[in-house]
Amino acid sequence: MTTTTPTSATPRADAPSRPRTRLTGSRRNRLDRRSTPLTIAMLAALAYFLVPLLWLVVSSTKSTQDLINTFGLWFSHAPQLLGNIHDTLTQDNGVFVQWLLNTVMYAGVSAVGAAFLAAAAGYGFAKYRFRGHGAAFGLVVGTIMVPATALAIPTYLLFAQVHLVDTPWAVILPSLINPFGLYLMRIYTQDAVPDSLIEAARIDGAGEARIFFTIALRLLGPGLVTVLLFTLVSTWNNYFLPLIMLNNPRLYPVTVGLSSWAAQAQNGGAGSSSTMLPLVVTGSLLSIIPLVVAFLLLQRYWQSGLATGAVKQ
Amino acid sequence: MSAQNTDPQGTGAAGPLFVAPFLALFLLLFLTPLGYAAYLSLFQHKLVGGTTFVGLQNYVNALKDPLLLHGVGRVALFFLIQVPLMLLLALLFALALDSGLLRLAKVIRLGIFVPYAVPSVVAALMWGYLYGPNFGPIAQLGRHFHVSTPNFLGNSWMLGSLANIVTWEFVGYNMIILYAALQTIPRELYEAAAVDGAGPWRIARAIKLPALRPALTLTLLFSVIGSFQLFNEPKLLQQIAPDVIDSGYTANLYAYNLAFTGQQVNYAAAVSFLLGLVIVIVSYVFLYVANRRRNA
Numbered sequence: 081m082t083t084t085t086p087t088s089a090t091p092r093a094d095a096p097s098r099p100r101t102r103l104t105g106s107r108r109n110r111l112d113r114r115s116t117p118l119t120i121a122m123l124a125a126l127a128y129f130l131v132p133l134l135w136l137v138v139s140s141t142k143s144t145q146d147l148i149n150t151f152g153l154w155f156s157h158a159p160q161l162l163g164n165i166h167d168t169l170t171q172d173n174g175v176f177v178q179w180l181l182n183t184v185m186y187a188g189v190s191a192v193g194a195a196f197l198a199a200a201a202g203y204g205f206a207k208y209r210f211r212g213h214g215a216a217f218g219l220v221v222g223t224i225m226v227p228a229t230a231l232a233i234p235t236y237l238l239f240a241q242v243h244l245v246d247t248p249w250a251v252i253l254p255s256l257i258n259p260f261g262l263y264l265m266r267i268y269t270q271d272a273v274p275d276s277l278i279e280a281a282r283i284d285g286a287g288e289a290r291i292f293f294t295i296a297l298r299l300l301g302p303g304l305v306t307v308l309l310f311t312l313v314s315t316w317n318n319y320f321l322p323l324i325m326l327n328n329p330r331l332y333p334v335t336v337g338l339s340s341w342a343a344q345a346q347n348g349g350a351g352s353s354s355t356m357l358p359l360v361v362t363g364s365l366l367s368i369i370p371l372v373v374a375f376l377l378l379q380r381y382w383q384s385g386l387a388t389g390a391v392k393q
Numbered sequence: 394m395s396a397q398n399t400d401p402q403g404t405g406a407a408g409p410l411f412v413a414p415f416l417a418l419f420l421l422l423f424l425t426p427l428g429y430a431a432y433l434s435l436f437q438h439k440l441v442g443g444t445t446f447v448g449l450q451n452y453v454n455a456l457k458d459p460l461l462l463h464g465v466g467r468v469a470l471f472f473l474i475q476v477p478l479m480l481l482l483a484l485l486f487a488l489a490l491d492s493g494l495l496r497l498a499k500v501i502r503l504g505i506f507v508p509y510a511v512p513s514v515v516a517a518l519m520w521g522y523l524y525g526p527n528f529g530p531i532a533q534l535g536r537h538f539h540v541s542t543p544n545f546l547g548n549s550w551m552l553g554s555l556a557n558i559v560t561w562e563f564v565g566y567n568m569i570i571l572y573a574a575l576q577t578i579p580r581e582l583y584e585a586a587a588v589d590g591a592g593p594w595r596i597a598r599a600i601k602l603p604a605l606r607p608a609l610t611l612t613l614l615f616s617v618i619g620s621f622q623l624f625n626e627p628k629l630l631q632q633i634a635p636d637v638i639d640s641g642y643t644a645n646l647y648a649y650n651l652a653f654t655g656q657q658v659n660y661a662a663a664v665s666f667l668l669g670l671v672i673v674i675v676s677y678v679f680l681y682v683a684n685r686r687r688n689a
Contacts, residue, residue, distance in 0.1 A: 115494040152530035201415035208408025225676035230669030234430030288407035317512035
């Protein structure tokens with residue numbers, strides 16, 4: 081970053097000295113836009129990101145013996161993916177299914193709630209002026225930097241006082257407030273909902289709530305989906321908050337559940353819990369599939385939403 | 394941008410009503426816990442004598458606590474090494490994707506992003522097994538070719554191993570933010586620059602990098618916050634390397650252990666408060682520096 085200021089000044093100084101070579105360079109690029117060496121380099125980089133996932137897929141087809149005795153990145157002679165899945169789903173009376181359902185519930189409620197709260201408040205801040213407008217917005221945006229985990233222990237201490245710990249609310253409530261989501265929705269509203277449209281609707285006699293629900297929300301779609309998706313991911317992946325809030329294993333989300341299984345697999349050594357290892361691996365695979373699919377299906381939305389957040393500040 | 398105010402006469406109390414639900418929950422779930430923790434942090438609980446008001450004594454103790462200082466120092470080191478590496482990779486990948494020179498660009502973009510959708514718990518478990526000496530493929534390959542592989546879960550490698558996990562998780566996310574910002578640069582600028590004789594590298598340096606500054610600031614801010622609250626990955630690797638990762642390995646792990654293993658609630662409140670404060674200050678320093686440079 082430090083080098084950009086000086087270098088942006090240099091081209092003007094020395095550009096005239098070498099336009100000829102540059103021109104032939106760009107002309108060649110235009111004829112043959114695709115670069116094979118660059119593609120190969122990027123495919124190598126891609127391998128770094130995908131090989132661990134390949135390992136996970138391969139490993140979830142193995143027994144404990146095969147995990148230890150066969151090469152990690154290739155299948156063994158006795159694949160048992162379906163058996164592993166069956167064992168994972170039925171272990172401890174199907175607690176893994178319960179964990180997945182808990183995760184879906186916590187993440188779903190949090191994401192819908194957070195997106196809706198952020199959209200309404202972002203719209204309110206973007207399209208109305210009222211007393212305390214600037215102060216309230218500044219206060220919320222000022223806390224964007226307050227990290228969720230630094231807030232988690234204080235929240236736990238407070239929730240312990242009001243008997244909210246060890247309930248689903250302990251995980252859902254703190255996830256409903258997303259200051260960055262509010263910020264994003266305010267900016268998004270300024271661009272996506274023209275004042276003239278609101279004025280026209282008012283002249284037609286529509287109330288403020290009706291304008292928001294029938295006109296603005298529709299225009300805010302991509303921004304809404306972005307906040308929804310990112311709250312979904314952060315709640316789905318959350319570990320710290322449910323770890324400290326929940327004691328009852330039946331309430332665990334899948335992240336806390338998996339880590340408790342991993343601890344069992346670790347502490348038991350090779351003996352009694354040797355059956356746990358394939359469950360941890362297969363459970364890991366099962367827990368990532370929904371989000372990966374969601375991201376691939378909804379990429380149009382989150383990419384445009386991210387662009388809004390990245391460009392405007 | 395927000396200059397054209399909608400007429401407050403005709404709208405009544407609608408504005409405050411739109412923001413009220415958010416602000417109410419914000420007050421209850423954000424400010425109240427912070428206030429309560431600040432209150433708790435002013436007390437000390439002793440077996441003999443019970444709970445007493447001690448003023449800022451917990452903070453004084455925290456600032457002298459070698460375990461906390463080590464934890465903060467370690468995440469600061471982590472931040473200084475891991476974040477530049479991660480953002481540099483993200484930047485290079487974003488520029489490569491945006492250059493239009495790649496085949497399979499979409500596959501590459503989505504593939505690099507996929508780890509972001511993997512929970513950090515799963516990422517840490519998975520990499521923990523990959524690093525492992527028993528059935529980790531790296532150790533397996535080493536044994537096969539009779540090469541000794543480093544002990545990734547040992548003392549000297551652990552921080553690097555953690556950095557690798559976090560990098561693996563978040564390069565794609567940062568890359569997408571930067572790539573999205575690059576896509577908004579008008580293409581005519583590149584054509585004009587090319588006519589003026591600028592090659593791809595010159596265009597990247599003179600046009601793309603300056604245009605990326607807001608997005609880079611954003612990614613940097615998120616990385617500050619992420620590094621200083623590092624918890625999930627060390628907590629998970631602690632299960633397989635308990636001798637290497639102690640209770641104060643990162644500042645956040647320390648706060649967690651104080652509150653839930655040590656039952657030192659008041660002190661834990663002070664430590665989380667202090668930790669949050671450090672993060673907010675570091676973030677604002679970054680914002681300030683970035684803004685000043687942009688305006689200069």
